[in-house]
Amino acid sequence: MDAAEHPNGKYVGADSCRACHPDVTSTFFRNSHAKKTLGGKEDITSPDLAKHSCESCHGPGEKHVRERKGKSNIGAFSLMTAKQTVDTCLQCHTQQFPRANIRRSPHTTGEVGCASCHSIHNLARQRQQQNALDRLTPLATSSSAPVAAGAPKGSLALAQPELCYGCHANVRAQFSMPFKHRVNEGFMQCTDCHNPHGTSAPTWRMASRPKLVDQGLINEEACLKCHVQQRGPFAYEHAAVRVDGCETCHTPHGSANARLLKRPAVFTVCLECHNGAPGFGRDQTVGIPTQSPSHSMTNPRYQNCTACHVRIHGSNADSRFLR
Numbered sequence: 001m002d003a004a005e006h007p008n009g010k011y012v013g014a015d016s017c018r019a020c021h022p023d024v025t026s027t028f029f030r031n032s033h034a035k036k037t038l039g040g041k042e043d044i045t046s047p048d049l050a051k052h053s054c055e056s057c058h059g060p061g062e063k064h065v066r067e068r069k070g071k072s073n074i075g076a077f078s079l080m081t082a083k084q085t086v087d088t089c090l091q092c093h094t095q096q097f098p099r100a101n102i103r104r105s106p107h108t109t110g111e112v113g114c115a116s117c118h119s120i121h122n123l124a125r126q127r128q129q130q131n132a133l134d135r136l137t138p139l140a141t142s143s144s145a146p147v148a149a150g151a152p153k154g155s156l157a158l159a160q161p162e163l164c165y166g167c168h169a170n171v172r173a174q175f176s177m178p179f180k181h182r183v184n185e186g187f188m189q190c191t192d193c194h195n196p197h198g199t200s201a202p203t204w205r206m207a208s209r210p211k212l213v214d215q216g217l218i219n220e221e222a223c224l225k226c227h228v229q230q231r232g233p234f235a236y237e238h239a240a241v242r243v244d245g246c247e248t249c250h251t252p253h254g255s256a257n258a259r260l261l262k263r264p265a266v267f268t269v270c271l272e273c274h275n276g277a278p279g280f281g282r283d284q285t286v287g288i289p290t291q292s293p294s295h296s297m298t299n300p301r302y303q304n305c306t307a308c309h310v311r312i313h314g315s316n317a318d319s320r321f322l323r
C-alpha cells in the first residue's frame with residue numbers, strides 16, 4: 001500500500017519505537033527478520049516493504065507515535081483476525097506457502113493465524129527466563145540450565161509437540177497408546193506427517209478432507225517418505241492402499257493393536273471391504289470380491305489373512321498378493 005494513503009500515516013522508522021517499547025526493540029537485531037530482510041539498512045522512504053523494520057509487519061507508525069499510545073492506530077496483532085494476520089505475513093511469505101493452501105487450511109478458517117503458533121518477539125518466554133534467572137541463587141546458576149536456552153526453531157511460540165497439544169489435547173493420549181509413532185519420545189514430529197500451513201488437494205482419499213496430511217514426493221502420502229517398502233508402484237496394486245490411503249487400515253497416531261491396525265484382528269479389517277457389497281471394484285455388480293470359497297472362516301487357519309497374502313500393500317509377482 002502507498003504509505004502516503006495509509007490511515008495510520010507514514011513510516012517513521014524503528015528508532016521512534018525504542019523509547020516506549022525497549023524490550024521489543026532491544027532484542028530485535030537477533031531476529032531473523034532484522035537479519036535477513038534489513039541487513040541493518042532501514043529506509044523509511046523506500047517503497048520496498050523489506051526496508052521497513054518494525055513497520056514491515058505493524059504498518060506505518062506515524063499516527064501511533066503522534067498519539068503516544070493505542071492499538072487501533074497501528075497494526076496490532078492482538079486485534080487482528082486470523083485472515084488479517086495471514087495477509088500481513090503473506091506479503092512476504094508466499095513463496096514458502098501458496099496462498100490458496102494456507103487460506104483454506106483448517107487452521108486459518110478455524111481462526112488460528114500465524115501468530116498463534118509463531119511468536120516473533122517471544123516476550124512471554126524472555127520475561128519467564130528473566131524471572132527464573134532473577135530467582136536463582138548464584139549456586140543454583142552453576143548447575144544445569146533451569147530454563148531452555150533460546151527460542152525453538154522457526155520462532156515457534158513453543159516447541160513441538162507441546163505447541164500442538166496446547167490445542168489438540170486429545171492427540172496426546174493417542175501417542176501414548178501401546179503401539180504408536182514415537183512423537184512424544186522425540187523420534188519424530190507432527191510436521192513429519194502434517195503441514196500446519198495447509199496442503200494441496202491430495203491424490204489419495206480424494207473424496208475426503210486431507211486433514212493437513214502433508215504430501216511427500218510426487219503427490220503421494222507423507223507416510224511413504226519413511227516407509228519406502230510400501231511405496232510401489234506395484235504391478236498389482238491393492239486398491240485399498242493406493243486409492244483409499246494408509247489410514248484405511250492403520251491408525252496413524254497410535255493404537256491398541258499391533259502394526260497400528262484399526263482393528264485387533266487382521267481379518268476384521270479385510271472383511272470390512274471384502275464382503276461382496278456391490279458398487280466398487282472391477283465388476284460393480286459383484287463388488288469387492290469376497291475371499292474365495294476355498295477360505296473357510298470357521299477354520300482358524302484362514303483368519304490370519306496376511307499369513308498367505310503377505311504382500312498386502314501390493315505385489316510385483318501375484319495379483320492376489322500371495323508373494
Ligand code: HEC
Binds near residue numbers: 069078
Ligand atoms: C510514546 C510511546 C510509544 C511509541 C513511541 C510507540 N508506541 Fe507502540 N504502544 C505504546 C503504548 C502505550 C501501547 C499500548 C496501547 C494500549 O494499550 O492502548 C502501544 C502498543 C503498540 C502495539 C500494539 C500491541 C498489541 O498488539 O496489543 C504495537 C504493535 C506497537 N505499539 C508498535 C509500535 C511501533 C512499531 C512503534 C514505532 C513505530 C511504536 N509502537 C511506538 C506506546 C508507544
Ligand code: HEC
Binds near residue numbers: 014028033058
Ligand atoms: C515479522 C513481523 C514483525 C516485525 C518485523 C515486528 N513485529 Fe512486533 N509483533 C509481531 C507479532 C506477530 C506480534 C504478536 C506477538 C508475538 O507474536 O510475539 C507482535 C507484537 C508486538 C508488540 C506487542 C508486544 C506485547 O507485549 O504483546 C509490540 C509493542 C511490537 N510488536 C512492536 C514491534 C517493534 C517495536 C518492532 C521493531 C523493533 C516490531 N514489533 C517488529 C510481528 C512483528
Ligand code: HEC
Binds near residue numbers: 089102113196
Ligand atoms: C498451527 C501452527 C502454525 C501456524 C498457524 C503457522 N505456522 Fe509456520 N510453522 C509451524 C511449525 C510447527 C513450523 C516448523 C516446521 C518444521 O520444524 O519443519 C513452522 C515453520 C514455519 C516457517 C519456516 C521456519 C524455518 O525455520 O524453516 C515459516 C517461514 C513459517 N512457519 C511462517 C508462517 C507464516 C507466515 C504463517 C501464517 C501465514 C504460519 N507460519 C502459520 C506452525 C505454524
Ligand code: HEC
Binds near residue numbers: 093
Ligand atoms: C517484509 C517481509 C516479511 C514479512 C512482512 C514477514 N516476514 Fe517472516 N521472514 C522474512 C524473511 C526474508 C525471512 C528469512 C527467510 C530465510 O531465512 O530464508 C523470514 C523468516 C521467517 C521465519 C523463519 C525464521 C525464524 O526462525 O524466525 C518465520 C517463522 C517467519 N518469517 C514468520 C513470519 C510471520 C509469522 C510473519 C507475520 C507476523 C512474517 N514472517 C512476516 C520476511 C518477512
Ligand code: HEC
Binds near residue numbers: 107110163194
Ligand atoms: C491455537 C490453537 C492451535 C494450535 C497451536 C494448533 N492447532 Fe491444529 N487446529 C486448530 C483448530 C481450531 C483447527 C480447526 C478445527 C478442527 O478441525 O479441529 C485445527 C485443525 C487441525 C488439523 C486438521 C483437523 C481436521 O479435522 O481437518 C490438524 C491435522 C491439525 N490442526 C494439526 C496441528 C498441528 C500438527 C499443530 C502443531 C504444529 C497444530 N495443529 C497446532 C487449533 C490449533
Ligand code: HEC
Binds near residue numbers: 168171188189190247
Ligand atoms: C505418522 C504420521 C502422523 C504423525 C506423526 C501425526 N499425525 Fe496427525 N494425522 C495423521 C493422519 C494420516 C491423519 C488423518 C487420519 C484420518 O483421517 O483417519 C491425522 C489426523 C490428525 C488430526 C485430525 C484428527 C481427527 O480425528 O479429525 C489432528 C488434529 C492431528 N492429526 C494432529 C496431530 C498432532 C498434534 C500431531 C503431533 C503430536 C500429529 N497429528 C502427528 C498422521 C500423523
Ligand code: HEC
Binds near residue numbers: 193226227250252
Ligand atoms: C518420519 C518417518 C515416518 C513417517 C512419515 C511415518 N512413519 Fe510409520 N514408522 C516410522 C518408524 C521409525 C516406525 C517404527 C516404530 C517406532 O518408532 O518405534 C514406524 C512404524 C509404523 C508402523 C508399525 C510397524 C510395525 O512393524 O509395527 C505402521 C503400520 C506405520 N508406521 C504406518 C505409518 C503410516 C500409515 C504413516 C503415514 C500416516 C507413517 N507410518 C508415517 C517412521 C515413519
Ligand code: HEC
Binds near residue numbers: 246266269
Ligand atoms: C488394506 C489394509 C492396509 C492398508 C490400506 C495399508 N496397510 Fe499397512 N499393513 C496392513 C496389515 C494387515 C499389516 C500387518 C501385516 C502382518 O502383520 O503381517 C500391515 C503392516 C504394515 C507395516 C509393518 C511392516 C509390514 O509390512 O508388515 C507398515 C510399516 C505399514 N503397514 C505401512 C503402511 C503404509 C505406509 C500404508 C500406506 C501406503 C499402508 N500400510 C496401508 C494393512 C494395510
Ligand code: HEC
Binds near residue numbers: 239249281309
Ligand atoms: C478399503 C477396502 C479394502 C480393505 C480394507 C481391504 N481390501 Fe483387498 N481389495 C479391495 C479392492 C477395492 C480390491 C480390488 C477389487 C477389484 O479390483 O475388483 C481388493 C483386492 C484384493 C485382493 C485381490 C483380489 C483379486 O481378485 O485379485 C486380495 C487378495 C485382497 N484384496 C486381500 C485383502 C486382505 C487380505 C485384506 C486385509 C488385510 C484386504 N484385502 C483389505 C479393497 C479392500
Ligand code: HEC
Binds near residue numbers: 274293301303
Ligand atoms: C492359507 C492361506 C490363505 C489365507 C489365510 C487367506 N487366503 Fe485368501 N487366498 C489364498 C489363495 C491361495 C488364494 C487364491 C486361490 C483361491 O482362490 O483359493 C486366495 C484368494 C483370495 C481372494 C481372491 C478371490 C478371487 O475371487 O479372486 C481374496 C479376496 C482373498 N483371498 C481374501 C482373503 C481374506 C480377506 C483372508 C482373511 C480373512 C484370506 N484371504 C486368507 C490363500 C489364503
